Amino acid sequence: MTELSHALELAIxxxxxxxxxxxxxxxxxxxxxDAVPLNDAWLAEIERRSVAYDSGGVTTATWxxxxxxxxxxxxxxxxxxx
Numbered sequence: 001m002t003e004l005s006h007a008l009e010l011a012i013x014x015x016x017x018x019x020x021x022x023x024x025x026x027x028x029x030x031x032x033x034d035a036v037p038l039n040d041a042w043l044a045e046i047e048r049r050s051v052a053y054d055s056g057g058v059t060t061a062t063w064x065x066x067x068x069x070x071x072x073x074x075x076x077x078x079x080x081x082x
Contacts, residue, residue: 001009011022038046052058061069 011019014022049058053060
């Protein structure tokens with residue numbers, strides 16, 4: 001077992017609140033130098049979405065709604081591949 005897989009196994013065993021804290025701590029540990037530079041197309045897309053959000057032109061969803069939607073799609077694909 002690699003160090004990464006062992007760390008992941010330990011992290012997954014944590015209660016949800018502690019997993020969230022761990023994710024936050026890992027994100028905070030990244031430095032700007034770790035970030036992948038964004039190309040012009042991504043920057044334009046970010047700006048477009050930001051303007052749409054700020055103007056009320058988009059409908060947002062909670063994390064729980066998005067997560068449940070993704071899980072449902074994964075289950076549907078898995079069952080259709082059986």
